[in-house]
Amino acid sequence: MKALNMAMIGAGRMGQAHARVLAGLAECRVSRVIDTSADNARRVAEELGARASTLLEDALDDPAVDAVVVTTPTPTHADVVEAAARAGKAVFVEKPVADGLEAGRRVVQAVERAGVPCQVGFQRRYDPAYRRAKEMIERGELGRVEGFRAVGRDPHPPSLDFLKTSGGLLLDMGIHDLDAARFFVGEVAEVYAVGGTLIEPELRHYGLFDTAVATLRFEGGAVGTLEVALRTAYGYDIRTEVLGEKGRIHIERDRRPDLTLYDERGGNFDRPRNFEQRFPEAYAAEMVAFARNLHAGKPVTPDVRDAWYSLRLAKAAQHALETGQVVRVREFGGEL
Amino acid sequence: MKALNMAMIGAGRMGQAHARVLAGLAECRVSRVIDTSADNARRVAEELGARASTLLEDALDDPAVDAVVVTTPTPTHADVVEAAARAGKAVFVEKPVADGLEAGRRVVQAVERAGVPCQVGFQRRYDPAYRRAKEMIERGELGRVEGFRAVGRDPHPPSLDFLKTSGGLLLDMGIHDLDAARFFVGEVAEVYAVGGTLIEPELRHYGLFDTAVATLRFEGGAVGTLEVALRTAYGYDIRTEVLGEKGRIHIERDRRPDLTLYDERGGNFDRPRNFEQRFPEAYAAEMVAFARNLHAGKPVTPDVRDAWYSLRLAKAAQHALETGQVVRVREFGGEL
Amino acid sequence: MKALNMAMIGAGRMGQAHARVLAGLAECRVSRVIDTSADNARRVAEELGARASTLLEDALDDPAVDAVVVTTPTPTHADVVEAAARAGKAVFVEKPVADGLEAGRRVVQAVERAGVPCQVGFQRRYDPAYRRAKEMIERGELGRVEGFRAVGRDPHPPSLDFLKTSGGLLLDMGIHDLDAARFFVGEVAEVYAVGGTLIEPELRHYGLFDTAVATLRFEGGAVGTLEVALRTAYGYDIRTEVLGEKGRIHIERDRRPDLTLYDERGGNFDRPRNFEQRFPEAYAAEMVAFARNLHAGKPVTPDVRDAWYSLRLAKAAQHALETGQVVRVREFGGEL
Amino acid sequence: MKALNMAMIGAGRMGQAHARVLAGLAECRVSRVIDTSADNARRVAEELGARASTLLEDALDDPAVDAVVVTTPTPTHADVVEAAARAGKAVFVEKPVADGLEAGRRVVQAVERAGVPCQVGFQRRYDPAYRRAKEMIERGELGRVEGFRAVGRDPHPPSLDFLKTSGGLLLDMGIHDLDAARFFVGEVAEVYAVGGTLIEPELRHYGLFDTAVATLRFEGGAVGTLEVALRTAYGYDIRTEVLGEKGRIHIERDRRPDLTLYDERGGNFDRPRNFEQRFPEAYAAEMVAFARNLHAGKPVTPDVRDAWYSLRLAKAAQHALETGQVVRVREFGGEL
Incomplete structure (x- = not known):
């Protein structure tokens, strides 16, 4: 080729x-x-x-x-x-x-x-673990899907300039997790979110959040949570779980490289520190x-059509975060 | 003695x-x-x-x-x-x-x-891991606490008779996680919850939920999530996380006994199947x-005074679940 | 009772x-x-x-x-x-x-x-993981047993006075691992060992070793290894593996309490530091x-009869360590 | 470029x-x-x-x-x-x-x-974990190196035709582990090995082993073990450990992809099944x-010079396995 x-x-x-x-x-x-x-x-x-x-x-x-x-x-x-x-x-x-x-x-x-x-x-849709999870769900290994959970935490905030035009935490970062929610479970009916400005106090002047959690209610009945933050002390924290009647899939790259150091502090392992280390x-x-x-x-x-629905969901979640309202996704932003 | x-x-x-x-x-x-x-x-x-x-x-x-x-x-x-x-x-x-x-x-x-x-x-306040976590938080190893997450899933639902008088999912089961939230982070200001009747359809006749997720906003500014369910396929699922500016504590007994079987399916390990196996x-x-x-x-x-506040929080969460409202905990149920 | x-x-x-x-x-x-x-x-x-x-x-x-x-x-x-x-x-x-x-x-x-x-x-025969392993082996979950491996490392050496009368590293410490070998696999036919005095140079004056490794050939044909040391930097290191045609059992208590701290160093967990923490x-x-x-x-x-055979095996291993010879266990020390 | x-x-x-x-x-x-x-x-x-x-x-x-x-x-x-x-x-x-x-x-x-x-x-010298381990050892994070352990097990034997010309188990397979021993610890002074024909009885006609364990004594005083086999039920099993006075490095890719399935059997994870999955x-x-x-x-x-010494070590180990003798590596096969 x-x-x-x-x-x-x-x-x-x-x-x-x-x-x-x-x-x-x-x-x-x-x-x-x-x-x-x-x-x-x-x-x-x-x-x-x-x-x-x-x-x-x-x-x-x-x-x-x-x-x-x-x-x-x-x-x-x-x-x-x-x-x-x-x-x-x-x-x-x-x-x-x-x-x-x-x-x-x-x-x-x-x-x-x-x-x-x-x-x-x-x-993420091309990550080996996400792909395997998708296959398992499609083969019915979880039975009916009942729950979803995603964590998406960046190691440190991008520049303030970037943040001011980024569209907000749940749009810029949360969209990856919300796309995974749609990929694994299906469309989200309702979203509610609360957040804070705990990491970068200056963000408050711009109405921006650096930490947020949300609940999701899917159209098929499943419920889920989402946790997003702009900074951790410990690197890049990406976890996705799908819960079904027959089991639970847990996706996490917790150790990278494949090495543990045992010393006087106990066991110690390095982790992916950023998206390039997590998703090469x-x-x-x-x-x-x-x-x-x-x-x-x-x-x-x-494709873009698929991605538009992830955008709509992320926009709806960001709106929920900013207004404190429970947002019905289908009533938010119309259709394609 | x-x-x-x-x-x-x-x-x-x-x-x-x-x-x-x-x-x-x-x-x-x-x-x-x-x-x-x-x-x-x-x-x-x-x-x-x-x-x-x-x-x-x-x-x-x-x-x-x-x-x-x-x-x-x-x-x-x-x-x-x-x-x-x-x-x-x-x-x-x-x-x-x-x-x-x-x-x-x-x-x-x-x-x-x-x-x-x-x-x-x-x-749980007497579990070795929860005790160690409490000490670490009090010694400041996490710095300011910014996030909390709890999962509490039972392996299978108790009898319908029990459920009808149990006060609801977030009272009977969620109270353990909510007590842990208070123990580690402090009082909760607001709670929102959504749930479903995905496991035991009959519960619907009694207005009962078997699955719920919630968001918590703590008085100190931290935010958190809670996931509770009455049944898993894979045993008793109890996880608690506390996130701070300096790190994250993750509590989970994922393997019990301390043994992994590697066979043609890959790696396999048993887990605590019920509360007696998780918390002996x-x-x-x-x-x-x-x-x-x-x-x-x-x-x-x-003591009872401490426990009353965990009860109030659980009642508030259950009220949020049943009404779909964001519940302010201090305005719910008064004071002692 | x-x-x-x-x-x-x-x-x-x-x-x-x-x-x-x-x-x-x-x-x-x-x-x-x-x-x-x-x-x-x-x-x-x-x-x-x-x-x-x-x-x-x-x-x-x-x-x-x-x-x-x-x-x-x-x-x-x-x-x-x-x-x-x-x-x-x-x-x-x-x-x-x-x-x-x-x-x-x-x-x-x-x-x-x-x-x-x-x-x-x-x-160890009463540890939940060793008991489970024994049951699995007896139920045939591994098929024919082909390999064995044990690690036994103490966190720090006992006193010199104790060591001088202890009978040597493979007797005092190795006997636990060798008893596990007999418990899981059966009698050992031959043992070979090499060691060193790497930790406590003073031990050399008494002909004592503080570090040793050994190979085992079992009467049933399986082969195995043993690693023993008097000191680690990282606590008490006890691992036992049994390998069979259908799989491998790995016994290890790697995390205690059930908690991981993620901080700027990555993931960190405490481990059993001594026998009382590993085997309560x-x-x-x-x-x-x-x-x-x-x-x-x-x-x-x-019982004592069973224990005598573990003693004989440990004595044979210690003899192998001290002489550099391959020792046939049945020809060593006679029978009961 | x-x-x-x-x-x-x-x-x-x-x-x-x-x-x-x-x-x-x-x-x-x-x-x-x-x-x-x-x-x-x-x-x-x-x-x-x-x-x-x-x-x-x-x-x-x-x-x-x-x-x-x-x-x-x-x-x-x-x-x-x-x-x-x-x-x-x-x-x-x-x-x-x-x-x-x-x-x-x-x-x-x-x-x-x-x-x-x-x-x-x-x-392996290019695997991220082995490279990190090498850096850690060179930076002195383990202090003096006192122990080494390697496991190398293939998922299933190659063809008999291949095996007959392969030079034997410790040459064809063990050489990877023995090269790692030299890479991490240094030259080996003495090697002893025992093995069996437990997996493919037909190999006996050709004097070939399918399972072996060995002890290594390094020139610097450290001791180590090696376990090699031509078949496991559970995939490709490659583990390398280096033990020093200040700690222990453990290299293992135990989970791949980064996913755990929890179902009625407990926790289950897939593992690398062959060298292409372990070392991409x-x-x-x-x-x-x-x-x-x-x-x-x-x-x-x-380079070839370096590789020749790994070849000599593997040949010496294979000779030990075939003769039951303790082989001094420097006296085996001369020098370059």
């Missing part, structure tokens, strides 16, 4: 993370890196042996470019994806697909109108799947 | 569980077993080498009896404890201290007026502490 | 450990404590509400005493057990049953001639079983 | 495993696949988009080929590596570097005379390191 010719649109934090992954994959070759910061673009391009530019058009007008990887700031996703779709490029776009439900609708329409494949970066296989696998499915003419997954 | 002379009041499920523990403790000697079922009383009495009776007075009028262990149905707790207190007996009473807040107030008043020691059966040390230790503190003239713990 | 009336013979380190256990058991009552050190005897006796003495006869001549618990130094075991057996007392004796094979034979003969029950303190259930259970079996007129286990 | 142009020499079991890894690496490009079986060569070549051939010369004479990956049967290693070295190709050769010590010497001389880089496939990162990392070090003109590791 010939390597997929890709342009990276965005060379910031997530762009650089994807670049590190793409650099090692035989299935993908990055030929162009675009960023409004010429410095960022050049630095990432050099690592990848690609050409740098500050102009989106340089990528979209290049007929050699098969696909774009969009990691620009969330508020720009809609415009960039629309332009790429119009240019006929396949698109991989980081979550969330857009910063608002209306913008998200626009993306879905643009992508579907152009008929281009568009995959959204919910990498998943970040690679989602790109390999994107490239292979494009190559084979198969649909990509999760 | 001479063994404490005890009378057991109640020889049902919990009475029998306590009897099995007391039978092996040098610190305690059960001389009388009282139960309205003469059969139950006789059976337990025989195992303990004690005298059986159906009359509470037989225990309360016996000057040799130093203390009573009350495991009668919850609605009778208040009357039995009041009578025992009036008779000057030290009291150990199973949780909850009463079935209602008003009855609970009566118990507190009776006990405090009589000046008798009265310990309530929140055995705690059930013994709470009784030994009761006996020793009586002997030494020291206060017992947790 | 009436508590068994016991006299403790020996109030040193192991005697005190047993006393702490016996103090809490309803099945046992210690009425006398004998030690050549009047101080030791008095201290332990006070804790137990027993009478202290320095004369063995005070216990053996007391008709109220049903059984003796012998924890005197190993070289005295034979004489004390013989005297107790002659006095018609039931005997619980710490391992090893004697310091030599000839002395061991004398004990077996004395006990069998007197017809008294005599249980030897291989407490086993030390209690072996005494309860002793008392109950005496009460019921049932045989005690492991 | 331009991808390294590689020819695969050998397209059997290990060749195919390497091909699967190389296919996904951007750093490597396989342009030729050589195997005496035209079918094997063609199949692997097709997957890699490479050219197939049955003639070694086709690879060695191709000036575009920078490096060869040698996975032919062990007895041919020496000739193939010699030819490749003479042709000036960089070489990656699977372990063991040769089937005998004399052949191994020839390889070392040929490689060193030609001045080509030659890396040997001890992939390591197999990729050793090739990436090979390519990068060639590109950067840095030495590769482990």
Whole structure:
């Protein structure tokens, strides 16, 4: 299989993370890196042996470019994806697909109108444990699903600048857990959330939370909880549980590398400290799947339509957190 | 130290569980077993080498009896404890201290007026892991506490008869987790809960839930979640987590006995299947502490006053579950 | 059941450990404590509400005493057990049953001639995990047994005085693991061992080892390893594995209490630091079983005959360690 | 960095495993696949988009080929590596570097005379946990190293044909563990081993063992054990421990993927079932390191000289196993 010719649109934090992954994959070759910061673009391009530019058009007008990887700031996703779709490029776009439900609708329409494949970066769906869990649930190993629980805690908060435009804790971070809820259990009917500003007092001036918990009631009757925070002392804390009548699946990478040190303090083990340490296989696998499915003419997954519903759920949860109300998800933000 | 002379009041499920523990403790000697079922009383009495009776007075009028262990149905707790207190007996009473807040107030008043020691059966406070966690939190190893999480799942539902008088899922079962929340973090300001009747459809006719999740907002700002269910496929599932700025404590007995079988299915381990397998040390230790503190003239713990606040919190949570409202705990049920 | 009336013979380190256990058991009552050190005897006796003495006869001549618990130094075991057996007392004796094979034979003969029950303190056989493993092996869950592995590491060396009379590392410590080998797999045909004096250089002057590893070839064809050391930095390290054609059993208490602290260092858990923390259930259970079996007129286990074979194996292993030879166990020390 | 142009020499079991890894690496490009079986060569070549051939010369004479990956049967290693070295190709050769010590010497001389880089496939040295352990030991986190333990058990035996030419259990399989012993602790002074034919009775006709245990005495004074078997019921069992005065490092990938299923049997987790599931990162990392070090003109590791000493140790252990003698490693097989 010939390597997929890709342009990276965005060379910031997530762009650089994807670049590190793409650099090692035989299935993908990055030929162009675009960023409004010429410095960022050049630095990432050099690592990848690609050409740098500050102009989106340089990528979209290049007929050699098969696909774009969009990691620009969330508020720009809609415009960039629309332009790429119009240019006929396949698109991989980081979550969330857009910063608002209306913008998200626009993306879905643009992508579907152009008929281009568009995959959204919910990498957990490609993690070996999440995939195995999905298979087990589909095979009925849990019987009817009755409960769900997710924990998503980052090791330390991103910059205040980032936070101010991130859409809030349950949108920016919680969306991964809420997407997993939909992936494993199905659509959520109602969400309630409470939170606090316990970690970064300054966030209060901007109405932002750094800690939140939520309850979920699923349309199928199951109930669940969600715990999200912007900082832990102990690294990156991602746990997902699905409870059914026949058993419980618990997903957690608790030890990495596979080593325990026993010393005078007892047993000690290191843990994933950030998303790159927790999900290296998943970040690679989602790109390999994107490239292979494009190559084979198969649909990509999760697609923008699927991702829009995760966006709606995350928006609803964020609204619940901000208002203290129980939010009915179907009545929030309309439909696609 | 001479063994404490005890009378057991109640020889049902919990009475029998306590009897099995007391039978092996040098610190305690059960001389009388009282139960309205003469059969139950006789059976337990025989195992303990004690005298059986159906009359509470037989225990309360016996000057040799130093203390009573009350495991009668919850609605009778208040009357039995009041009578025992009036008779000057030290009291150990199973949780909850009463079935209602008003009855609970009566118990507190009776006990405090009589000046008798009265310990309530929140055995987790005597589990080695919970004790260690408490010490760590008090020593400041977590820094400021920001989060709490508890799971409490029974292996299978008790009888419908029991459930109908149990006061509801978050009272009967959740109270252990909510007591742990108070023990580790402090008082809860607000509680919200959602649940379902997923396990025992018949419970719906009685307005009972078998599955519930809740969010907690603590007075100190921390937030937390609670998950409770009446049945799992995999045994007794008790987990408690406390999250602070410096770290996280995770309490779980996941393997018992200390053995893993590796076979063609992979790794396999047994787990505690019920409360007696999860908390054998705690059930013994709470009784030994009761006996020793009586002997030494020291206060017992947790006392009825403490337990009343756990009762109020559990009642508030149950009210939230039944009404779908966010319940402010201090405005619920008044004060002692 | 009436508590068994016991006299403790020996109030040193192991005697005190047993006393702490016996103090809490309803099945046992210690009425006398004998030690050549009047101080030791008095201290332990006070804790137990027993009478202290320095004369063995005070216990053996007391008709109220049903059984003796012998924890005197190993070289005295034979004489004390013989005297107790002659006095018609039931005997619980710490391992090893004697310091030599000839002395061991004398004990077996004395006990069998007197017809008294005599249980030897291989407490692991009463640990819940070892018991479960034994059941699994007997039920055939492993199929044919092909391999064995044991680790036995103490947290820190005992005193030099103790070590000089202990009979050597593989006798004093290794005998627990070698008894487990016999318990799970069967008799050992050949043993080879190498060791070092890595921890306490002074031991070299006495020809003593503080670290050793061994290979075992069982009569049934299985092979195994043993690792023993007198000190770890990280507490008490006891692991036992049995490998069969259908699977592997791994026994280890790796976490105690049931709690993990996650902090900036990663995950951290405490471990059993000494034998009392690793085997509290086993030390209690072996005494309860002793008392109950005496009460019921049932045989005690492991008995002296069984224990003699563990002694022979340990002696053979120690000989292998000291000579560098492969030792055939049946040709070492004769038979009973 | 331009991808390294590689020819695969050998397209059997290990060749195919390497091909699967190389296919996904951007750093490597396989342009030729050589195997005496035209079918094997063609199949692997097709997957890699490479050219197939049955003639070694086709690879060695191709000036575009920078490096060869040698996975032919062990007895041919020496000739193939010699030819490749003479042709000036960089070489990656699977372990063991040769089937005998004399052949191994020839390889070392040929490689060193030609001045080509030659890396040997001890992939564990590239596993994240083994690398971390190495760093910890070098930083002194264990203090003086006193003990070592390795377990290496394959899920099921390879074909009898393979076994007959494999050089024996401790050479073919044990060499990985013995290389780890040298990597972590240093040179081994003496080895003793016992084994059996418990799994495949037919092996007895060929004087082959399927199960073995060994003791190691290191030149620095540490002692260790090794357990090797050709079959488990439960998958691929690789564990390595290093014990020092300050602590113990335990390396084990016990759960993969990162998921536990709790059901009516208790807790259940899957494990690595074969070397590809246990060491995917390591197999990729050793090739990436090979390519990068060639590109950067840095030495590769482990080199043939290093690998020759692991071969000598494995040969000595196999000799111990076959003769029942304690083998002094330095007196076995001479020096390089």
